[in-house]
Amino acid sequence: MERVPILKIGDILLVSIQLDMSDQTAVQLQEDLAERIVATGCHGVIIDITALDIVDSFVGRMLSTIASISRVLDAETVVAGMRPAVAITLVELGLSLNGIRTALNVERGMELIAAARADELDHQLDDDPDVETATP
Amino acid sequence: MTAGIDLGHPQAQAIRSDEDVVRVRQLVRAVAVAVKLSLVDQTKVVTAASELARNTLVYGGGGAVEVTIVDNGRRKGVRIVFADSGPGIPDLDLALTDGYTTGGGLGLGLSGARRLVDEFGIETSAATGTRITVTKWSR
Ligand SMILES: Nc1ncnc2c1ncn2[C@@H]1O[C@H](COP(=O)(O)OP(=O)(O)OP(=O)(O)O)[C@@H](O)[C@H]1O
Ligand SMILES: [Mg+2]
Numbered sequence: 001m002e003r004v005p006i007l008k009i010g011d012i013l014l015v016s017i018q019l020d021m022s023d024q025t026a027v028q029l030q031e032d033l034a035e036r037i038v039a040t041g042c043h044g045v046i047i048d049i050t051a052l053d054i055v056d057s058f059v060g061r062m063l064s065t066i067a068s069i070s071r072v073l074d075a076e077t078v079v080a081g082m083r084p085a086v087a088i089t090l091v092e093l094g095l096s097l098n099g100i101r102t103a104l105n106v107e108r109g110m111e112l113i114a115a116a117r118a119d120e121l122d123h124q125l126d127d128d129p130d131v132e133t134a135t136p
Numbered sequence: 137m138t139a140g141i142d143l144g145h146p147q148a149q150a151i152r153s154d155e156d157v158v159r160v161r162q163l164v165r166a167v168a169v170a171v172k173l174s175l176v177d178q179t180k181v182v183t184a185a186s187e188l189a190r191n192t193l194v195y196g197g198g199g200a201v202e203v204t205i206v207d208n209g210r211r212k213g214v215r216i217v218f219a220d221s222g223p224g225i226p227d228l229d230l231a232l233t234d235g236y237t238t239g240g241g242l243g244l245g246l247s248g249a250r251r252l253v254d255e256f257g258i259e260t261s262a263a264t265g266t267r268i269t270v271t272k273w274s275r
Contacts, residue, residue, distance in 0.1 A: 057248065084176075089252065093187075
């Protein structure tokens with residue numbers, strides 16, 4: 001079975017799918033990514049599907065699952081580079097990529113993750129108990 | 137001629153593993169390109185074939201696919217037949233409903249594939265298994 005490589009670039013894991021994946025390869029990628037998120041502590045995952053000429057229900061489900069797993073592991077997932085013909089076909093197939101963020105390309109995906117991360121850190125600061133009012 | 141495939145004859149491909157499902161996608165793409173389907177239509181028919189080939193493997197217990205170029209005098213097209221000798225589909229209307237699955241999938245394969253092609257036919261019975269024929273025509 002072929003395996004999809006996962007690259008670490010700074011705080012982001014980049015997966016560029018370059019082959020027509022068998023279902024087994026897709027499931028393996030899901031597991032490998034979860035392990036790498038935990039091992040590296042990365043807070044962002046970009047899945048580059050520029051080279052994919054189709055996304056069927058199996059791969060669509062894999063993308064949703066990866067997004068859910070990442071969220072639980074405190075990482076943001078962005079799917080980058082979906083071809084227009086793939087997007088049209090997905091809609092007609094009836095697949096809504098629920099909970100998946102998308103970006104036109106990897107660069108935009110990186111910006112999206114950085115922005116989402118900054119937002120989240122802001123919120124975490126907001127949520128900190130206010131020292132003044134917290135004092136009895 | 138595409139990548140050594142003789143497109144003058146029907147092309148057969150066994151479906152016994154998920155690697156075979158990949159081969160079905162590649163075969164259908166080669167034929168779709170040969171009959172000059174638009175890029176969107178190529179994508180649609182390959183996606184439909186991927187769904188149906190996976191069903192043949194998972195629910196039909198494996199089987200075979202045959203891909204043929206068809207010509208109605210005005211247009212060319214791709215015809216794909218998926219055949220298995222599995223348990224058949226007891227309730228077709230139900231199986232063709234979006235979201236219906238007995239296998240923990242999304243239940244979109246069959247209904248979605250039907251939307252992605254121009255012609256869609258099913259013969260299914262417990263005795264003979266399932267045979268699905270789809271056609272996509274060039275515009
Ligand atoms: N070749 C077949 N033989 C027997 N039953 C089948 C066959 N193809 C489909 N079915 C039945 O029809 C149901 C619906 O199929 P469909 O492809 O729409 O959904 P799924 O495979 O369960 O999920 P998905 O394709 O979205 O991952 C299946 O769950 C199965 O019960
Ligand atoms: Mg299916």
